[in-house]
Amino acid sequence: MNDMHHAWLGSYEISSTHCTGLNFARHSHDECVIGVNLIGEENVWLDRREFVAGPGSITLYNPGQIQGGGAADGAPWQFVSLYATADQLAHDLGLAYVEFDRAVCFQPALAQSLAAAVHGALSTDALIRELNEDALVLALAEVVSLSGVRLPSATAPGNSLISRAQELLAEQLHQSLPLEQLGDELGLSKFHLLRTFQKETGLSPRQWAMQLRTRRAKGLLRNGVSAGQVAHDLGFADQSHLNRHFRAAYGITPGRYQNVLQR
Template identity: 55%
Template structure:
């Protein structure tokens, strides 16, 4: 089992064989994505089966139990989200899951990928993971019969405002919560609106601008280490990774090429 805390919630990735849980409850909302194997679930007197690709959702205080058959390989990821954190993330005062089981293999796979990013040692990957988890919380909540506020009426203003703020201080790395508070949106609706407008998350958009500005500074002759520090990369190796991904060659090779 691997566990991490990010953005006010806990993420967990587990690979086991024949694991079983006695009846218990949580103070948090619990969201599980079953990736391999079959889980037998007992929930407040009801029983059901969650196969691979299933998403399970439990409200705080609900009694749950179950697990996989003896010897059966089982892989799953799970989220533990305090009620206030989930409500604020989705722009709601309060909520309750009405449907504990949904078969959504694509969402389960995407959630597993986002959780793996949250568990990474790389800070930038952890930030991407938090964004991915937050967006998926909205999809999962809808699948659990939660009505979310509409985001179609979110205009260009909040996105443009955040773009201006990010561009003015690329050396900074504000948290998702700080970005959402700055433009007056929930984290989910900020990410959804930003992606609808730009095709990128706020951090992806900031990274492409960092690499673009890095290209200009390298062309002007600034050393790669100084460029990394000025633009808020964790270190020169991070600059190299993202610059190569964007432009197909590392900063040093780019500098030598433009100097002729």
């Protein structure tokens, strides 16, 4: 059995694999590689060293490192992987460069968080993918920090910068504003944008934008605009997405809300 799902999430390549007895010949990558073992043990050969990574382990490979190994014959193995250039990872985390000092970290809770974000990012639902990109960046910051890389401390951006971020999100509400574009507009890395925005609002930028969409949807529905038109005007993928988020926020579907107002 060899079940693999592969996708691109912005500048990251991600994959989820469920297999039996899979082995890789010795090879290297141009990118940084971060792996999370979920089920089974991986026998790793890395630059003339050997070690075992079991469930809850996060493996870290620098570009160009020779690696190989896999699961024993007949043994089940489930893992997720993320590939990112060192420059991209450094840019997203606000670092000058990235180089892992440790090859493996045993952090079951973080491993589960990282795996959950990768699985969510493999969703066919665009909104779910975007929200899990946020979670993935924050989890990567933890992983990189644990590996021995010190994350830079950020000067508090202040309310004015967060207000500007909210203005930009509101101006682009009809479409998704990429996290990297928003960060570049504000002079912040993805990580520092997420961390500071959440500290000020309790939400990620995309979560904040979604609550604003649903709030504006409520006003338009109240004024008699059809749910289909509301979904189109406010950047929902389709009416079912509007229904799902509106109901989650207000406990009622858009159609039911309009029916109640007409009584």
